[in-house]
Amino acid sequence: MNRTLENRFYYLDNFVTVVESIRARYRHLLNSEEQAFVDGFGALPQSSAALLVRMVMRKGELFRLGKLRYDEIGCTESAAAPLVQAGWISQQPLVDIEQLFSVLTKVEIAAAFPLLRHSKATRKSEQLAFLREAGAARDVGDDNARMRSLADWWPDAGDSLLQLSGPIAALCDRLRLMFFGNLYQDWSEFVLSELGIFKYEQLDLSPATQAFSRRQDLDDYLHLHACRERFLGGEAPHAVVADIADYPYPNAWLEERRSKLLFQIARHHERNGELAQALRLYAASSRPGARLRAIRVLERCGQLAVAFELAQQAELQAESEAEQQQLLRVMPRLRRALGYPKLPKPSAVSVVQHEIALPRPGPGMSVETALSQHLAHADAPALYVENALINSLFGLLFWDAVFAPVPGAFFHPFQSAPADLHSADFRMRRARQFEDGFALLHDGGYRETILRNFRIKENIQSPFVFWDAIDDDLLAMALDCLPPLHLEKCFERILQDIKSNRSGLPDLIQFWPAEKRYQMIEVKGPGDRLQDNQIRWLDYFASHAIPVAVYYVQWTGENA
Known part of the structure; x- marks a missing residue:
C-alpha cells in the first residue's frame, strides 16, 4: 500500500520536512520568535502538532471546534491546550460581525439573529446589510467594531471557536515561501510526489545553492505578494502603487516580480482609458513588452513624435524578436502619421x-x-x-x-x-x-x-x-x-x-x-x-x- 495512504500523519511529516529544511538552510534568516517556533514545534505532542498543521493548511484563521474532528488526532480540545499555552492559537476568541458571518452558515445566521425572519435576504452579504439597515446596533454595532465570543453572539451555538495566531499564519506563509520559493505551491506537492503522480529530478540543495541570502529579500517578496493580492482583490490601483517600491530591486528575481505587477496595473489603466497613469507605470516596468505598450499608448495620446523616438530606440536595441516584429508594423504607421518618407520594406524570406x-x-x-x-x-x-x-x-x-x-x-x-x-x-x-x-x-x-x-x-x-x-x-x-x-x-x-x-x-x-x-x-x-x-x-x-x-x-x- 502507498506510504501516504498508510500514514495518517503524512501531512504532519511533510510539514516537519519543511521546518527541518528551513532550520538547516535558512536559520540565519529567522528572527528570535521564528526560531522559537521552528525549535518548539518539534517538542509538541503529536496530536497538537497535527492539529496546528491541519489549521495552517485550511483556509482562514478562524475554525469551529466542532468541525475540527480528525480520527488520528482524537480530542481536539486536548490537542489544542499546548497550542493555546504556547500562544499559537486562541480559544474562544472575540470576533466581530463579519468574522462571525465567515464561520456560520446562512441557516445558523438566521437562527442567531431572529430579526432576519422579517428579511427576504438569501445571501450572507444581504443578511448583514439588512441587520445594519434595520438599526440593530445592539446586535452588530454601527461601527462594526463590537467584539464578542461565539457564545455571546449566539448562546445556542453549542460550539466554540479556535483562532490561529496571525503571526503564526504569517510565519507559515514565510516558511512555505522559503521552502518552495513561491506562494502558489502548497502542501499538496508532497502528496502528489508520494503518490507517484509526479517524479522529480534529484536536486542539489546544498548550502552553496541556497536561494535566499538576505531576510530583506523574503520581506520584499511577501510585500509584493500582498500588493498583488490587494490589486487583484479590487483595491484602488493608486493605493497599491503607492506601496510598491519606485526603484528597481537589486535582486533580479524580485525586480522581475515588481516589474510584472507594475505592468499588470498599467494594463488595467490602459484598458480603462487612464493613459497618463498607464504611461507612468510602463516606464517604471522593465517587463518585456512594456516599452511597446508605451509606444501604443503614446499613439493613442497623440504624442506621435515621442512615440516615434521611443520606437527608434527600440529598433536600435530590440529586447526580443517579438518586439522587432511588432515594430515592423508600428514604424510605417508612425512615419505616415508624421509625414516622414516611406522606407523600403525589408526583403522577406520565402517560405x-x-x-x-x-x-x-x-x-x-x-x-x-x-x-x-x-x-x-x-x-x-x-x-x-x-x-x-x-x-x-x-x-x-x-x-x-x-x-x-x-x-x-x-x-x-x-x-x-x-x-x-x-x-x-x-x-x-x-x-x-x-x-x-x-x-x-x-x-x-x-x-x-x-x-x-x-x-x-x-x-x-x-x-x-x-x-x-x-x-x-x-x-x-x-x-x-x-x-x-x-x-x-x-x-x-x-x-x-x-x-x-x-x-x-x-x-x-x-x-x-x-x-x-x-x-x-x-x-x-x-x-x-x-x-x-x-x-x-x-x-x-x-x-x-x-x-x-x-x-x-x-x-x-x-x-x-
Missing part, C-alpha cells in the same frame, strides 16, 4: 506554401491529423508533434544544464524547472554546461546523450521534455534525419527567449528515413491564420535553410 483540398474528416479528427494521414506513406511517416519534438530533444541534450545547481534556481525537491528559467541571464549562469551540450552536436556525442537521458530520466518532470509525446521510434527517426546543424540552430533560438520560443513550432514533421531527411509542416485549416510566434519560427527556419512548409487546407466541395 514554401501549399494549398490543398481534403475530404472533411469525421468528428473528433483535427485538420492536423487529417493532413498527416494524407501525406504519410509507409516509407515517409508524417507525425503530429507540434512543440513536443524539438523541445524534448533540447531538454534531453541539455538536461544537466537545465538542472545545474545554480544559486537561486532550486528551492525544494519538487521543482520541475529552475526558478530563473525565463530570466535574461539563464544561459549565462550555466554557460559551461550549455557549451558542453553544443560541443556534443559538433563531435557527434549528442545522440548518445539524448538517448541515455531518455532512458534514465524517464517521466521525470522537465520544462522541456514531453514524455507522453515521444518514444524510441520517434527519437530514432529524428536523430537519423535531423542534421546536428539544424538542431543547433533550433536550440540556439530557444535559448534566445525561452518563454516565447518554446512554442510556435510547426505542427507536423515528415521523415524520409531511407534518405535521412525531413520537413517540418505548419498546418492551417479553413479561415485559420499564422500567429506571430509561428511566423517568427517560419522566417527563422527559412533563413537558415531548415526545410519547412505551410499547408493551407480547404475541405473539398466547400468554398475557400
Whole structure:
C-alpha cells in the first residue's frame, strides 16, 4: 500500500520536512520568535502538532471546534491546550460581525439573529446589510467594531471557536515561501510526489545553492505578494502603487516580480482609458513588452513624435524578436502619421506554401491529423508533434544544464524547472554546461546523450521534455534525419527567449528515413491564420535553410 495512504500523519511529516529544511538552510534568516517556533514545534505532542498543521493548511484563521474532528488526532480540545499555552492559537476568541458571518452558515445566521425572519435576504452579504439597515446596533454595532465570543453572539451555538495566531499564519506563509520559493505551491506537492503522480529530478540543495541570502529579500517578496493580492482583490490601483517600491530591486528575481505587477496595473489603466497613469507605470516596468505598450499608448495620446523616438530606440536595441516584429508594423504607421518618407520594406524570406483540398474528416479528427494521414506513406511517416519534438530533444541534450545547481534556481525537491528559467541571464549562469551540450552536436556525442537521458530520466518532470509525446521510434527517426546543424540552430533560438520560443513550432514533421531527411509542416485549416510566434519560427527556419512548409487546407466541395 502507498506510504501516504498508510500514514495518517503524512501531512504532519511533510510539514516537519519543511521546518527541518528551513532550520538547516535558512536559520540565519529567522528572527528570535521564528526560531522559537521552528525549535518548539518539534517538542509538541503529536496530536497538537497535527492539529496546528491541519489549521495552517485550511483556509482562514478562524475554525469551529466542532468541525475540527480528525480520527488520528482524537480530542481536539486536548490537542489544542499546548497550542493555546504556547500562544499559537486562541480559544474562544472575540470576533466581530463579519468574522462571525465567515464561520456560520446562512441557516445558523438566521437562527442567531431572529430579526432576519422579517428579511427576504438569501445571501450572507444581504443578511448583514439588512441587520445594519434595520438599526440593530445592539446586535452588530454601527461601527462594526463590537467584539464578542461565539457564545455571546449566539448562546445556542453549542460550539466554540479556535483562532490561529496571525503571526503564526504569517510565519507559515514565510516558511512555505522559503521552502518552495513561491506562494502558489502548497502542501499538496508532497502528496502528489508520494503518490507517484509526479517524479522529480534529484536536486542539489546544498548550502552553496541556497536561494535566499538576505531576510530583506523574503520581506520584499511577501510585500509584493500582498500588493498583488490587494490589486487583484479590487483595491484602488493608486493605493497599491503607492506601496510598491519606485526603484528597481537589486535582486533580479524580485525586480522581475515588481516589474510584472507594475505592468499588470498599467494594463488595467490602459484598458480603462487612464493613459497618463498607464504611461507612468510602463516606464517604471522593465517587463518585456512594456516599452511597446508605451509606444501604443503614446499613439493613442497623440504624442506621435515621442512615440516615434521611443520606437527608434527600440529598433536600435530590440529586447526580443517579438518586439522587432511588432515594430515592423508600428514604424510605417508612425512615419505616415508624421509625414516622414516611406522606407523600403525589408526583403522577406520565402517560405514554401501549399494549398490543398481534403475530404472533411469525421468528428473528433483535427485538420492536423487529417493532413498527416494524407501525406504519410509507409516509407515517409508524417507525425503530429507540434512543440513536443524539438523541445524534448533540447531538454534531453541539455538536461544537466537545465538542472545545474545554480544559486537561486532550486528551492525544494519538487521543482520541475529552475526558478530563473525565463530570466535574461539563464544561459549565462550555466554557460559551461550549455557549451558542453553544443560541443556534443559538433563531435557527434549528442545522440548518445539524448538517448541515455531518455532512458534514465524517464517521466521525470522537465520544462522541456514531453514524455507522453515521444518514444524510441520517434527519437530514432529524428536523430537519423535531423542534421546536428539544424538542431543547433533550433536550440540556439530557444535559448534566445525561452518563454516565447518554446512554442510556435510547426505542427507536423515528415521523415524520409531511407534518405535521412525531413520537413517540418505548419498546418492551417479553413479561415485559420499564422500567429506571430509561428511566423517568427517560419522566417527563422527559412533563413537558415531548415526545410519547412505551410499547408493551407480547404475541405473539398466547400468554398475557400
